[in-house]
Amino acid sequence: MPQRGSVRVPATSANLGCAFDCAALALNLYLDIHVTRRSDLGVSVHYKGTNPDRIPSDESNLIAASMKKILRRWGKDYGFDLEINNQIPVGVGLGSSAAAIVGAIAAAHWLTERALYDDEMISLATEIEGHPDNVAAAWHGGFTVAIQHDQHVAAYSSPVPDMLHVGLVIPNYALPTEKARAVLPAQYSRADVTHNIQRAAVLAAQMFSGKFDFHPDLFDDRLHQPYRAELMPGLSEVLALKHSSLLGLCLSGAGPSILAFTKTNAPDVGEAICQALRQEGVESSYSVVLPDNRGAKGWSFPV
Numbered sequence: 001m002p003q004r005g006s007v008r009v010p011a012t013s014a015n016l017g018c019a020f021d022c023a024a025l026a027l028n029l030y031l032d033i034h035v036t037r038r039s040d041l042g043v044s045v046h047y048k049g050t051n052p053d054r055i056p057s058d059e060s061n062l063i064a065a066s067m068k069k070i071l072r073r074w075g076k077d078y079g080f081d082l083e084i085n086n087q088i089p090v091g092v093g094l095g096s097s098a099a100a101i102v103g104a105i106a107a108a109h110w111l112t113e114r115a116l117y118d119d120e121m122i123s124l125a126t127e128i129e130g131h132p133d134n135v136a137a138a139w140h141g142g143f144t145v146a147i148q149h150d151q152h153v154a155a156y157s158s159p160v161p162d163m164l165h166v167g168l169v170i171p172n173y174a175l176p177t178e179k180a181r182a183v184l185p186a187q188y189s190r191a192d193v194t195h196n197i198q199r200a201a202v203l204a205a206q207m208f209s210g211k212f213d214f215h216p217d218l219f220d221d222r223l224h225q226p227y228r229a230e231l232m233p234g235l236s237e238v239l240a241l242k243h244s245s246l247l248g249l250c251l252s253g254a255g256p257s258i259l260a261f262t263k264t265n266a267p268d269v270g271e272a273i274c275q276a277l278r279q280e281g282v283e284s285s286y287s288v289v290l291p292d293n294r295g296a297k298g299w300s301f302p303v
Helices: 062-073 096-112 118-129 132-140 177-182 190-209 225-231 235-239 266-278 295-299
Strands: 004-014 023-037 043-049 080-086 143-149 152-158 165-171 246-251 258-262 284-289
Touching (some): 004 132, 004 295, 023 096, 023 132, 023 190, 043 062, 062 118, 080 096, 096 295, 118 132, 118 143, 118 152, 132 143, 132 152, 132 295, 177 225, 225 235, 235 246, 235 266, 258 266, 266 284
Parallel strands (some): 043 080
Antiparallel strands (some): 004 023, 023 080, 143 152, 165 258
């Protein structure tokens, strides 16, 4: 086998407003993982990139720990050196954990020279990460929907054209997913569930048809964003924002990042969102990102 293998995993944004826990979009921010097998059982981690203060550089690192867990499951015990280059902000709702886990599984397969199949990747990543939406999009790229039955996950993806600009607003604080989930109710009304199902079905139909006839009401959500707003100053005001170029607004994953879908005037929309947050005492940064249609599957190690 080659001395060093590499994989690139994109950032992902789950939920997309109405599609709570069932859909996600891959974005062109990347986690690059380079792995080298060692002759002993040691593990080393060298990290470069965003939020270094949030990333362990020992065996507790999520990529290293996931690789060791997977290798033990397969009855293997290899040492390895990891070089990690990361563009994905950590703890802001852009799928950093999912990217790490998908990358770890791909790296473990490479170390053992095993073939890597879609269903195995998504199901194993979901078992470790806890939810199928982010990991499915990180692996397949594009817009991805996923369903889970017991331990099996099926995922389906559609490419997204570059004409759809995605404005990304990242507030200057992190929010653990566990905390964002803790505020959600145990039960919902039939009216609220129906409201979301209608919009999620139309959103998926638009994405897979390639029409992208979006409008802000399509992203309206009643299952998670209203409850998470109490943890995120300014979110309610942002979601109520009106702009002639705005096709839709939503929380990215569990937040606090926000996505704005536009075809034109993306910088103007971004500045309006940042200003709304600033009025609530929250500073933020804005950039325009593009969908990633390749996914880690397209960047994976040779077998």
